[in-house]
Amino acid sequence: DDCVCDVDAKYRTIDGSCNNLKNGKGASNTFFKRLPDENENNVIDYADGIGLPRAAKNGDELPNARLVSQAIMDEKLGPPIQRDRTSRDFCFPLEIPKNDTDLPPGCINFVRATGKLDEEGVRQQTNLATAFVDASVVYGSTPELTKLLRVPDSYLLKTENNLLPTPAGVNSCFDPVIPTRCPVAGDSRVAEVPMLSVQHLAWHREHNRIASELRTLNPHWKDETVFQEARKIVIAIFQHITFNDFLPLILGQAAMKRFKLFSRDVNEGVFSDPYDVDMNPQVLGSVNVAAHRFGHSQVTNEQNFVDEDCNTVTVNKLEDVFESPRLIQQNCGVNIPFIGRNLACTASNRIDNFFVDAMRNRLYRKPEPPGSDIVARNIQRGRDFGVAGYNRWRELCLLEPMKSFDSFEKFGKALKELYNDIDDIDLFVGGLLEKEMGFNVGPTFQCLLGFQYERMKQGDRFWYERPNQVFSFSEKQLRSIKENASVSKIFCRNLGIEKIQENMFLLHQSKRNKRVACNDIPDIDLTLWQEHY
Ligand code: HEM
Numbered sequence: 001d002d003c004v005c006d007v008d009a010k011y012r013t014i015d016g017s018c019n020n021l022k023n024g025k026g027a028s029n030t031f032f033k034r035l036p037d038e039n040e041n042n043v044i045d046y047a048d049g050i051g052l053p054r055a056a057k058n059g060d061e062l063p064n065a066r067l068v069s070q071a072i073m074d075e076k077l078g079p080p081i082q083r084d085r086t087s088r089d090f091c092f093p094l095e096i097p098k099n100d101t102d103l104p105p106g107c108i109n110f111v112r113a114t115g116k117l118d119e120e121g122v123r124q125q126t127n128l129a130t131a132f133v134d135a136s137v138v139y140g141s142t143p144e145l146t147k148l149l150r151v152p153d154s155y156l157l158k159t160e161n162n163l164l165p166t167p168a169g170v171n172s173c174f175d176p177v178i179p180t181r182c183p184v185a186g187d188s189r190v191a192e193v194p195m196l197s198v199q200h201l202a203w204h205r206e207h208n209r210i211a212s213e214l215r216t217l218n219p220h221w222k223d224e225t226v227f228q229e230a231r232k233i234v235i236a237i238f239q240h241i242t243f244n245d246f247l248p249l250i251l252g253q254a255a256m257k258r259f260k261l262f263s264r265d266v267n268e269g270v271f272s273d274p275y276d277v278d279m280n281p282q283v284l285g286s287v288n289v290a291a292h293r294f295g296h297s298q299v300t301n302e303q304n305f306v307d308e309d310c311n312t313v314t315v316n317k318l319e320d321v322f323e324s325p326r327l328i329q330q331n332c333g334v335n336i337p338f339i340g341r342n343l344a345c346t347a348s349n350r351i352d353n354f355f356v357d358a359m360r361n362r363l364y365r366k367p368e369p370p371g372s373d374i375v376a377r378n379i380q381r382g383r384d385f386g387v388a389g390y391n392r393w394r395e396l397c398l399l400e401p402m403k404s405f406d407s408f409e410k411f412g413k414a415l416k417e418l419y420n421d422i423d424d425i426d427l428f429v430g431g432l433l434e435k436e437m438g439f440n441v442g443p444t445f446q447c448l449l450g451f452q453y454e455r456m457k458q459g460d461r462f463w464y465e466r467p468n469q470v471f472s473f474s475e476k477q478l479r480s481i482k483e484n485a486s487v488s489k490i491f492c493r494n495l496g497i498e499k500i501q502e503n504m505f506l507l508h509q510s511k512r513n514k515r516v517a518c519n520d521i522p523d524i525d526l527t528l529w530q531e532h533y
């Protein structure tokens with residue numbers, strides 16, 4: 001959209017529009033992407049080809065998603081220690097079978113994701129967020145939300161008592177502290193669980209800290225300039241941490257290299273230009289409904305308060321805190337450091353086919369008893385989206401499709417009882433059963449996530465490492481970001497924590513990942529942004 005886009009813009013738009021100047025892809029509120037197959041036809045698997053949820057190959061209904069969840073993904077089936085280190089248009093009933101051992105018979109409330117017909121009359125779903133790694137979880141994906149989050153005519157994001165703002169009319173949470181209401185941030189799921197809320201808070205405060213420093217360094221800048229420059233730095237930190245510290249732990253080194261996801265090593269030069277105007281960054285539906293939901297398997301049953309020595313001081317059961325901001329709002333946020341330390345101190349569960357009961361039997365039990373099942377929802381969501389079965393994705397990923405149920409070893413028998421045909425197995429189920437995986441996701445999810453993040457990087461005109469653009473960082477600025485961007489620093493300083501391990505994504509160890517005082521963690525040198533004239 002050359003006519004509406006400012007091709008010389010120094011800052012990205014909030015909604016991701018005008019990032020790509022040729023195909024315009026990646027903006028919020030646009031369809032999820034369907035992968036074209038060998039013949040350039042979109043890979044879609046609706047029962048009727050255009051919109052009814054996926055069915056089995058022989059035309060029958062697929063096995064009940066709750067049954068699959070019970071048979072394959074119950075934490076009790078796994079090892080005891082899991083840690084690593086419309087009519088049919090709207091409703092798509094998720095039935096709880098009669099003999100379910102954990103939930104009463106009936107239906108789990110499940111509404112189909114809003115669908116719109118594309119030019120070919122095929123049902124498509126809309127991604128409300130931008131496709132880019134652009135810190136839209138901090139700033140929002142629409143100008144309206146950004147406006148709500150910002151202090152008018154200022155470089156700051158709104159806070160209330162140094163906590164996330166709680167504007168009137170936001171009712172997207174359960175049991176907030178009165179008179180305080182539900183918190184808002186760049187993503188509507190901010191109050192899903194306390195450990196997510198504090199992450200939003202850490203980034204929110206980091207924006208305000210950076211912006212305030214930039215204001216002091218550059219009194220002559222307009223407020224808007226201060227805001228956008230701070231936002232640009234926050235986004236760069238976000239991109240650097242996501243691609244260099246987080247993704248390697250999920251995908252493994254080999255996939256990181258295969259998809260060229262690491263940033264350029266500072267010893268080999270600071271700038272790098274991966275941008276490709278023909279790259280479409282849109283998020284694949286299959287990534288949304290299955291591959292990226294690997295995180296649900298990592299969730300633990302508790303969201304405890306943890307002290308400076310990493311000891312639990314209060315047990316908070318996950319099943320009691322879904323959608324409730326109470327723990328983080330109580331007593332002016334006194335619990336925030338305790339929740340923040342839980343993020344740093346506690347191991348997540350393994351990425352595998354086992355899910356804790358709080359997620360698989362008691363999700364949203366409060367305020368909606370008897371509770372929901374995240375696994376059944378994910379399976380059902382895949383069918384709702386018309387996402388093809390697991391074997392089809394293996395094929396598209398150039399992996400050998402599974403030929404026999406026995407290839408799934410221990411769970412082969414259960415799968416055989418549930419599914420008619422091996423090609424019917426849902427992507428979420430097959431992907432998490434891949435046995436090669438230990439610490440990382442298995443090969444199919446590596447392929448899907450690698451493919452996706454490669455596009456989010458190469459399809460991003462504003463990628464933080466790019467040289468010679470109106471928006472490029474100076475060499476010194478970029479070097480300082482790449483050498484010092486640290487999730488530990490951001491969480492430590494912004495959540496009232498005294499000490500933290502150098503890499504918060506890994507557990508603390510006395511030799512390789514020492515616990516240090518926040519102040520001893522190196523920092524980006526913001527004086528490099530001081531403009532002398
Ligand atoms: C306690 C923590 C979490 C809870 C309670 C939770 C809950 C949920 C729920 C209820 C949904 C919607 C399911 C549906 O009806 O389709 C969802 C979607 C999703 N979740 Fe989680 N989740 C959690 C953590 C995570 C983590 C750690 C990840 C990934 C690292 C993740 C990735 C996703 C993705 C990609 C979606 C689809 C998002 C969308 O379409 O908007 N979740 N989650």
Ligand SMILES: [Ca+2]
Nearest residue numbers: 297349350354
């Ligand atoms: Ca697990």
